[in-house]
Ligand SMILES: O=P(O)(O)OC[C@H]1O[C@H](OP(=O)(O)OP(=O)(O)O)[C@H](O)[C@@H]1O
Ligand SMILES: NC(=O)CC[C@H](N)C(=O)O
């Protein structure tokens with residue numbers, strides 16, 4: 001779940017893209033990049049690290065132009081420490097293209113072979129996003145009418161991308177001298193919204209992973225990009241869109257609502273915050289139903305993402321809500337950090353207890369999800385060290401028992417604390433006195449309560465049902481091996497990349 005952003009404006013966009021990436025930082029902490037376009041010429045700076053570390057004033061000055069795209073990366077293919085896999089990716093032919101991608105292709109190995117053998121294109125990294133760009137490049141070349149590119153050709157090319165690519169992809173693409181293209185896979189697994197800003201010089205358009213970017217940058221939210229849809233904005237501000245997939249079954253990723261997205265975002269008509277509050281409501285009702293005698297003195301959230309659910313649980317159960325853990329705001333999200341040892345260390349560095357809230361009490365700790373158990377193991381023992389009499393743990397999401405192949409880096413079942421374990425065994429493993437999970441149906445109901453028009457969600461990590469229909473055990477086994485090897489040495493490395501590209505503007 002990387003963060004992507006694209007803009008067509010009437011004035012320079014470098015600062016706007018930087019600010020937008022800062023707002024999307026929670027979606028990827030490993031690398032960042034911005035590319036801009038000015039009169040058919042591309043400018044790009046990208047590298048490993050947080051947005052604030054990757055861009056210096058001199059880099060920003062070089063990013064000229066009124067059109068651009070940006071990316072923050074959380075790798076699901078390749079490795080976190082390879083600077084060559086930072087995005088956007090560039091190909092010079094046809095026309096000059098730059099792409100930023102959120103998601104994960106599930107047939108990238110197959111496509112890579114095909115691209116080499118039939119399309120005569122070379123892929124130089126292990127990133128599936130480079131594959132996506134090359135498929136698009138090939139299809140654009142084939143669809144372009146002679147040397148002239150028009151909107152119809154672009155939409156036909158995206159239709160062929162949908163035909164060839166499997167998995168999850170929300171992408172923004174700069175086409176040199178032509179404009180900004182944005183598209184979402186036929187299931188709409190990863191989010192993408194479009195907004196507009198009226199200026200005296202004409203309309204400006206912004207496409208981003210989450211609506212919070214529109215809010216903060218002063219754009220008015222127009223709508224979500226529909227599953228399978230492509231949006232094309234010419235450099236002069238002309239806006240066009242077309243449905244490019246023959247059949248779509250909308251299935252937004254459930255984990256966006258549980259954890260990934262910011263609570264102040266609205267994805268596919270569902271307020272992330274409201275859905276999390278509902279999760280708390282359903283979980284409180286389940287707890288009362290299944291454990292009517294359980295005595296709890298206080299509800300304590302595990303910051304940050306669990307707060308809305310924890311607060312609602314406390315209200316519903318008629319219990320006090322207390323902030324028992326203080327978070328160091330300068331340490332990023334643990335779950336999306338590369339490498340288990342760094343994740344474990346960061347939980348202790350990030351969270352500290354206020355003993356007063358634990359001493360002699362029966363505490364109910366609430367988290368949004370338990371994935372590898374890194375956070376809960378540490379937190380439960382910290383609560384005991386702080387003097388808690390009983391430590392119960394509730395998870396606003398059901399047990400995560402299956403690998404994710406659509407843009408969340410949990411490719412190996414073995415790393416998931418709930419894989420192959422009963423709830424009692426997980427509870428023992430975590431060291432809690434009781435463990436309470438949300439039911440999958442209640443999770444779905446929590447999200448549907450906000451927007452009943454969406455009937456399907458991508459819930460594979462909870463139920464093992466993969467919406468794209470192409471995921472076999474053999475495939476999952478292959479991914480486990482591949483990712484296991486790629487992650488070795490994911491401990492960070494410096495290496496920034498500047499590109500100052502001259503491209504043709506003769507389209
Ligand atoms: O079981 P685990 O593998 O530890 O993963 C789950 C935990 O990771 C996330 O927190 P994170 O610290 O990433 O971010 P947050 O501050 O948004 O809660 C999530 O909110 C859980 O607390
Ligand atoms: N989490 C994502 O969206 C990752 C995008 C892409 N698969 C990469 O690894 O860079």
Ligand SMILES: [Mg+2]
Nearest residue numbers: 302303304305
């Ligand atoms: Mg958390």
